[in-house]
Amino acid sequence: MRRRYEPGDLDGAWYAVAATDDPAVNAAVAEEAEAAHIFCARADDRAASSVWTPAVARHGELVIGVHGGGDPQRAIGVRDAVVAGLTDGSIADRAGRTPSVARAGRVVLVGGGPGDPGLITVRGRQAVAQADVVVADHLAPLTLLETLPTSVEVVDASKLPRGRSMAQEQINALLVERALAGKRVVRLKGGDPFVFGRGMEEVEACAAAGVPVEVVPGVTSAIAVPGLAGIPVTHRGLTHEFVVVSGHLPPGHPASLVDWPAIARLRGTVVVLMGVDTAPAIAATLLEHGRAPDTPVAVVADGSMPTERTVRTTLVDLPA
Known part of the structure; x- marks a missing residue:
């Protein structure tokens, strides 16, 4: 049965929340709680509260509780940021780990x-x-x-x-x-x-x-670095395939496993990794086996880093 708050309602309590829409009632609850040494949180006046309810979350076995200086939205925001940091690893829970x-x-x-x-x-x-x-x-x-x-x-x-x-x-x-x-x-x-x-x-x-x-x-940098340089490895109506090739060994090297003549016959994008030193030999082989001299080429250094640099040229001019 619903009724108004009356003195004595806090008997036996240790924590009270005054959250009515009547400030006078909330004040009466807080006053009685103070006299009885009972913690009381006032929803309408954080300064008049003797306790603030933390924003709580669990991350595995860890319990996170955040007080926002009486501001519940601030507490929730910080709590969520801590949970996100624990989830993505930017905050490490090292103290609770099992010894090695x-x-x-x-x-x-x-x-x-x-x-x-x-x-x-x-x-x-x-x-x-x-x-x-x-x-x-x-x-x-x-x-x-x-x-x-x-x-x-x-x-x-x-x-x-x-x-x-x-x-x-x-x-x-x-x-x-x-x-x-x-x-x-x-x-x-x-x-x-x-x-x-x-x-x-x-x-x-x-x-x-x-x-x-x-x-x-x-x-993989084979896709990410061209993309960051504004070069899609596939594009509708232009290229329907791409291949990623190691340029560590030049064409013709006895240890190379790359079929460079077959690469030259492809119509799509060729992504060469580790190909700085071997670029002239690669360009010559691709031209020899059918790639057009005016095929666009981009050389990207330090992809995704502040020092990223892109040089655009054509296949015939790549050695220079």
Whole structure:
């Protein structure tokens, strides 16, 4: 039966919420609560409240409660931002993790995208935030590593042309060794692990050693970088196929597996990765086997990064 508030209604309570549409009633509730040392939240006057209700959410076993200085909308906004950060890995819940000595290690191969840290996947960022060890390539989004605690081991596994280089066998052994020691190891690569990233070699090494391994696909630079430069790899009425080719070895090299004459006969887009040094030889071979001299060509350096640069030319002028 509905009735008005009466003195004594708070007997036995420890927390009260005064949320009527009558300020006088809310004031009476708050006054009685104050006299009885009962927490009271006034919906109409946060300054007159003795307690503010937090905005609460759960993330796995973690409970997040946020007070907004009496402003519920502010509390909700901050709560949602914290939950989003825990979800996408930009906020790491490291304190609640199981010590490495008490858990089995594992390896996560993460495709970091073309370089811009905003282009890594949500799952990839989560994995980096939860890592004990990160083994990173120089094309990976390395600025993410600056957000990691100093307790995280970071290993530079770069393979630079005419520069420092860690052998693939060393990388495989390192991943296995750290994982068998109970560490959560992230192998952070540029682009996608399975697009010229030697990712399958690392999966095979982990599998042979009995190490659990997860693959997190990444945004491959073969599609993303042309797109960022304003060049679609397919376009209705113009090109109905595209092919991604390694330019690491020039045409005619005995170790090359690319059928360059067949590539030249295609009518679609040819995306060449690692082809700076071999560009003159590639252009000559494509021209020899039928590609038109005026075929548009774009050379993109540092794709997705602030230093990105695009040079447009034609196939016949590519060597110059």
